[in-house]
Structures are given as C-alpha cells and as structure tokens.
Amino acid sequence: MKFLTTLLIPFLHLTYVFGAPSSTESWVATSTKSPSTNNFIGRDECQNAPDVPKIYSMKVNSNVTNRFATTRIVSKVKNCDVKPHEATFSVVLPDTAYINGFIMEIDGKKYEAYIKEKEEAKKVYDQAVSRGLAAGHVAINARDSNKFTVSINIMPESKAIFYLTYEELLSRQKGLYDIVINLRPGQPVDEMEAQVNINETRPLTTVITPSLRSGNELTKNNEIVEPKAEIKYIGKNSAKVIFKPDIIQQKEFAKELGTEEENGFVGQFVVQYDVERDAQGGELLFADGYFVHFFAPKDVKPEPKNIIFVLDTSGSMWGTPINQLKEAMNGILNELHAEDSFNIIQFSSGVTVWDVSNSKSQYLNFPEEILYKAETLPGTFEASEENIRKAKQSVNSFSASGLTNIDAALRIALKLHSNNKEKDERQPIIMFLTDGQGTGVRSDVTLSRVSEENTDGIPIICVAFGERADMDFLEKLSLRNHGFTRHIYTGADAAIQLKSFYEIISTLLLNKITFKYASGNVSEVTKSIFPTLFKGAELVVAGKYRTPAIDPGFYPGKSVLDLSPMVNCFSKSVPREFKPLPARSLGSLEKHWAYLTLKQILKERDVSDKKEELTKRALDLALKYSFVTPVSSLVVVKPNGTKSEADLKDAYKTPHWGTSSYSTSGVKFSPSSYGTNFLYTRYYDSPSRRRISPSNYVPQLSSTLYLRNYDLHMTTPAYRNSIIDGLPILSNSNTDFLKKVEKMKKELTWFNDAYNAENATIDLKTLGKFSIGNEHQITKPYAECPKTPLNGKGHCVLLGDCPQVYPLLDSLTSYIQFFCPLEKFAGVCCPTTNTTKKT
Numbered sequence: 109m110k111f112l113t114t115l116l117i118p119f120l121h122l123t124y125v126f127g128a129p130s131s132t133e134s135w136v137a138t139s140t141k142s143p144s145t146n147n148f149i150g151r152d153e154c155q156n157a158p159d160v161p162k163i164y165s166m167k168v169n170s171n172v173t174n175r176f177a178t179t180r181i182v183s184k185v186k187n188c189d190v191k192p193h194e195a196t197f198s199v200v201l202p203d204t205a206y207i208n209g210f211i212m213e214i215d216g217k218k219y220e221a222y223i224k225e226k227e228e229a230k231k232v233y234d235q236a237v238s239r240g241l242a243a244g245h246v247a248i249n250a251r252d253s254n255k256f257t258v259s260i261n262i263m264p265e266s267k268a269i270f271y272l273t274y275e276e277l278l279s280r281q282k283g284l285y286d287i288v289i290n291l292r293p294g295q296p297v298d299e300m301e302a303q304v305n306i307n308e309t310r311p312l313t314t315v316i317t318p319s320l321r322s323g324n325e326l327t328k329n330n331e332i333v334e335p336k337a338e339i340k341y342i343g344k345n346s347a348k349v350i351f352k353p354d355i356i357q358q359k360e361f362a363k364e365l366g367t368e369e370e371n372g373f374v375g376q377f378v379v380q381y382d383v384e385r386d387a388q389g390g391e392l393l394f395a396d397g398y399f400v401h402f403f404a405p406k407d408v409k410p411e412p413k414n415i416i417f418v419l420d421t422s423g424s425m426w427g428t429p430i431n432q433l434k435e436a437m438n439g440i441l442n443e444l445h446a447e448d449s450f451n452i453i454q455f456s457s458g459v460t461v462w463d464v465s466n467s468k469s470q471y472l473n474f475p476e477e478i479l480y481k482a483e484t485l486p487g488t489f490e491a492s493e494e495n496i497r498k499a500k501q502s503v504n505s506f507s508a509s510g511l512t513n514i515d516a517a518l519r520i521a522l523k524l525h526s527n528n529k530e531k532d533e534r535q536p537i538i539m540f541l542t543d544g545q546g547t548g549v550r551s552d553v554t555l556s557r558v559s560e561e562n563t564d565g566i567p568i569i570c571v572a573f574g575e576r577a578d579m580d581f582l583e584k585l586s587l588r589n590h591g592f593t594r595h596i597y598t599g600a601d602a603a604i605q606l607k608s609f610y611e612i613i614s615t616l617l618l619n620k621i622t623f624k625y626a627s628g629n630v631s632e633v634t635k636s637i638f639p640t641l642f643k644g645a646e647l648v649v650a651g652k653y654r655t656p657a658i659d660p661g662f663y664p665g666k667s668v669l670d671l672s673p674m675v676n677c678f679s680k681s682v683p684r685e686f687k688p689l690p691a692r693s694l695g696s697l698e699k700h701w702a703y704l705t706l707k708q709i710l711k712e713r714d715v716s717d718k719k720e721e722l723t724k725r726a727l728d729l730a731l732k733y734s735f736v737t738p739v740s741s742l743v744v745v746k747p748n749g750t751k752s753e754a755d756l757k758d759a760y761k762t763p764h765w766g767t768s769s770y771s772t773s774g775v776k777f778s779p780s781s782y783g784t785n786f787l788y789t790r791y792y793d794s795p796s797r798r799r800i801s802p803s804n805y806v807p808q809l810s811s812t813l814y815l816r817n818y819d820l821h822m823t824t825p826a827y828r829n830s831i832i833d834g835l836p837i838l839s840n841s842n843t844d845f846l847k848k849v850e851k852m853k854k855e856l857t858w859f860n861d862a863y864n865a866e867n868a869t870i871d872l873k874t875l876g877k878f879s880i881g882n883e884h885q886i887t888k889p890y891a892e893c894p895k896t897p898l899n900g901k902g903h904c905v906l907l908g909d910c911p912q913v914y915p916l917l918d919s920l921t922s923y924i925q926f927f928c929p930l931e932k933f934a935g936v937c938c939p940t941t942n943t944t945k946k947t
Contacts, residue, residue: 161187161195161262165299172306173695175278183270187262196259197270200290203254206735209273221742223734277703280646284380296355296372304349309694310383311344321376322365332364349379389688398697404646411616412447414534416521420542422456424929426508436606437503443614444491455517456510464489464499485524488532514546515554522561535619536566543573547874551581559588567591567639574598576876584715590639615643618677623649626672634704650701702733845882848908855914870934878934893937897926902937904928910938
C-alpha cells in the first residue's frame, strides 16, 4: 500500500521530510507493476554504474537578460540494480537567489511544487509529522550559498528526473557580473553540461570563464582547472557559453579541487561579463509598465575618503585569526589612495585609538574615559608612505585578549569623526570588523545608541570574521547605518578574503546619490537614495510607470514616455548631475522590479520592530511571483519514501563529520538494503539513547541533533548503536570525552546550565559559544597563558583536561576570568604540569 507525504521548502532552514510507515506497512514502498519498456535500463547502458543510482545526465541552463538570471537544473537518475535504491538530488545555489519552481518526474508521472504561505505550509507539514515523519539532510559546504535537497526511492531498473529553477538579479563587483553555477553531482556523470545564454540591451565588453572554484577557498587562476568553455558571440549584445566536461576531465578537476575522483567534479563554474557603460546616467530600460535604472557611469574620478578601521582584538581572535587580521591589514593599508586619510581603532575590553604618526597608542583607556576626554583623540592621518609604514608597525603589535566591547568601539569611532570632520572633509566610512558578540551592553542598546549618534549618516560596513560573529546584530547595524555586511569565513584564505573584500570598497567614486523621476508618471520605486558608489559596482533602481501617452504633434501615433530621470550626487564635494536616455528593454522587466522590491521589504522587515505589515507585503509578492522566501514555502505532494528539505540552509554552516548529516528531529540510522529489499531504521532520543518506536516518534521542528547514515554491511552493531548526546562514538577517545563531560557536570555547579548536549558546546554568554572537545582535535601546541586559578603562568588547555582547578571555578564568572580560547574549543589557563605532552 502506498501513501503520500508532503515536501516543504521555506528559504532559510533546510530540512527534508520523508514518510515513515505504519506498523502494517513495509519500510520501503515497493512497485506492484513491472518496469515499462520506456523505463527499462539495458545492461550496456548500466556499465560501470555506481552502487547508488547513477546520474546519467546533469544539465544546467542559465538565461540572463538585462542582468536577471533564470537558471534551470535538470538531473536524470537511473537505478541499474534489481532492488530499490535511494537517489538524492542536491543543489547548492547562490544565497541571493530565490527558488521558484521544482518538479519531480517518477516513472513518467510529474509531481510539481507550488508556493504557499509559510504558516499554511507548516500546517501541511504538521499533518505529515503527525503521521510519523523523520527529518534530516546530507551536508554540503559552499560559501555564500544555500542548499536544496530531495531524496526518493527508485524502483529497480527505473528512472527519475528532477527539475529545479531559481532566479536572481546579478550584482556587479570589481567591474564584472558573476554567474556562479555549483556542480556537485557526487559522482562522475556521462552527460554533464552547463550553458549560459547572455542577452543584453547594450553591447558586451567582456565575457570570460575564470578557473573553476572549489567554493570554499579563494585562489589564483590555475591552468589545470581552466574550464576551457566555449564562448560564442551572437552579435554585439549576446553570447553563449558552454561548459561540457567529459568523464576524464571531471576526474581531473575533482583531483585538483581536493575531492576523490570517484565522487566526481565538485566545484563552481563561473561566467563573468560586463556591458558597455554610458557616461551620462547609466542605462535606463523600460518595458510594459516597468523600468530598471542601472547606474555605473564611466570616466568618474575617485572620491577621497576617510576610512576608520575598527578592529576586534578580543581573546577569541587569539592565534590564527589575529595573525590573519594582521596579514590582511598590511595588504589593505597598501590599497589606500594617496588622497585618502585613515584612523585605526583597536578594541577588546577597552578601546585603543592609535596615534599612527608615532606608531604607538597614547589612548589605551576604558570607554568612559575616552568619551569624556574626546579632546585627547588624534586627528586623521594622511595616507602617505610614511604613515602607512608606521600604521603597519601599529597593526603588527596587536595581541588578542579580553572581552568584546563593541558599544564603546563604535561610539568612539563616531566621536573621532565628529572631532575631525571640520578639518577633514573627505567622505567618512567606518569599516567595523568583529568575530564575536558584544559584551557589557545589550546589542539592541548599542543599535539605538549608534544609530542616534551617527548624525552625519556615516556608512558602517560590517565584516563578520569567522563563525561566532553575531550576524543578526551586524546586519541590523549596517542596514540602519547606510552600509552592508560581509562574511569572512574561517579558513586558510581568511586574509585573502578580507583583502579581496576591501578592494571592493577601496575606490570611492560618488557619494550622496539620489535618483529622481517624474512624480506624476512613476510609482512604487525601489530604494532611490544611496550614500556611496564604489568603483566596479552598480546601483540599481526599479519602478512602475503609467502607459505612455500618444504624441499628438509632429509624429502622430508615437508613444512618448515621460520618466524625466535624473541622478544627483557629489564628487569631490562638488554637486554633479546625470541624465540618462531611456531605452526600450529587450525583454520583460517585471521580475527585476519584483525581485528588488521583495529584497528591500525583507531587509526593512529584518530591522523593524513592527513586522506585520512588511511581512504581508513580502508574502503578497512572494506568492504572486512564485518566490521561495523567509515568508513563503514550497509544497509538493510526493510518493512514499521521498525525503526533501523543508527549508533552505546556509550551505557553508552545515555541520558534518565526513559524510555526516544533521537532523532537525532526532537521531536516525538508515542503512541501505542488505540481502533483501528492506530498510532497517532505528530512532533514538538523545542523550538517553532510549529507543523510539515509529508509533510514538513525533519529531519536533525546534530540536537539532546529528545523524549519520550507514550501510549495514560496512559497520558493526556496536558501532551503529553508539550514539550519545548526538555525537557518533568513533573511538575510545570519544568515550573519554563523555567521561570528562560527566565529570564536569558533577564537579562544576554551573556547567549543566551552560552546556548544550545536542552540539557539545558551552555558552559563555558575552564571550560566545565554544565547543567541548578532545585533546586529539587540537591541531596546534598549547599556548602559554599569564595566570592560572592556582596563580603563576600556565598553558591554555581544554577545560576537560584540567580537573584540578575545578574546585576554584565555583561560578561561570570565575571560569571566564581564567578562560582562554583553544582554536574553537573552550580552554582554561592550567598549571603547566598538565600540558607537557602538547608543548
């Protein structure tokens, strides 16, 4: 007997749901009909097929018209075996994209998704949960990306086809638009192809395909992973790009990009292009009641700027992060233009405003002292060779320690500007970098204070360094202060990422930019006032216009469009004016307007205290234009045995151990068939390891545990059954870990309240969350620390490895006094006798 379940795919969190049978049903749905002639897979066609269902075709087609990209992925899978197998369709897509269509074709029957309001969709999900559904997903890493996954059981000698469509408005950086296509089939594919079709109203000036990217590290161009894609120009305004690697090339790419050859090519195929620029006001296109204004005028001389670097050097930046910050800042200082000025503010528990001219700090005080003695703050420093050299000396003297006083650092940066603005008329910009959460002052209080004290509307550009930064706070801070936020990911290339990001904002072209249009003929215009325009970027405004009037004069019957476009701005403090000439678009512009409007409403919603009206407006647009967003969900009725994501998840943050996965509703073992056609499944609730039968297993959306899938014939029963606190027990060292956790629970009275067993982390409040781990997970020598709870110098070791100091750590506050970060783990300053094996 078959039954139907439901797939839900909201935008921000990934979870797939799959059918669990009643006690009278088989664990896997079986087909009662023989495979049709059309679906039969011949032996020759199945040569060299993998153990899992074979992906025999993966094609990606991206059509770009006037910077708006619609991308469709079609993946064809076949089961060459004589028993059912599970096939997974997993797609990593840019985090700026909205999914707007998904279809599964199984045995010739199509299951098409539709968009629903999120709460309405959740009711459908809850109904599915009440029938005993489990949840989880397979982990995939990719920066600045989201992941969509769906899995189905394919009957013997049958096929399935997946169709996924997503859309995005491309943004321009460093003078180019990037079309990023993630190719991650998980196996070599006989027929793999990515095709990008570009059609623009203006002539193309550049179309290139740089080296393939791993998706997780910035590297220089590498000839070995050059895609050697075919680029065909079709007239001046159009081009077709085709990337079609064969099996041998896919394996070569896989090897070079750091994956196993048998797992196929895992990376990003990128097409970059640009169009001819107009000196007067950019490109204003109109069609069918909608217009889009792209503004990136050429031949504009750089605007001098005063950039205030506000840099976090708190204790959590100790080790590699602080060294990467120093390396990046040395490169960034080299990028300053001669006409620029700058300041450097370093903060941890207190705030240091550097006197760059003397390569030293005369202002190492706590915030209250500096705020009350503002006259002691230095002026701005010209970006001369000598000042840059001395600034590097200052940066290279940084050390990491203390807490994270974000409130004082930002307010002092504003005070510094206030003191100097009459002497230095350059455009001010605050570049604020932090890797953690603020201490001492609540984030909402800091948001209010900074926004209120930023009377000159200085753009605050936030840089989130690593994984512990408070992204919600930084997003709100930047949006409320005319800036934006960029994430610098943990990795060997962090310094390169930071320097690369600064290059985007290194050359300021214009400031105080305002777009104006004929008020009587234009409505529902998106954001039209911008604080800055940087070289290589582009500002985009969209809106609606009324039907053009018929000219009764010399050209009877000719349509006259009255938009009266004008762009007012400043360059070198001198007012400038641009007047573009409207041109008819090649295609529709309605989706451009809908995309920009929806993005803008969702950003406003994120920072607003009154979200109801904004949520309703966003939902109306999402439903009308079939966008999967934070307020809408994708719903599809699907056959039994299908597992799919209920939310889109940041693909980079997905936790994983090798082939691990994580679940939003419990721990799951799901071995594949072994000897007979059945699926053997057990459920455990962590941490008690109590077995849950399917009849009483009701997953909760709010819980987050870890799971791992195993094949029965590859693991022992003891290995399969060893799951405690959501962590797989892989060796004796994990058993030791659990013993240490139990000891800390028993001897540290505050530990139970701070410990999260689901992900083995400890919440240190103002310092952030840190993992509890084993000694073998530490890759570097233990560092010296100045004072242990027993007095005297010691070494920073894992908290679980220094039990002799437990009696002295009678509260979380006392522990924080002797806390030290050990990579991403919670450490404590321990007497040296405990650390000889690591020193």
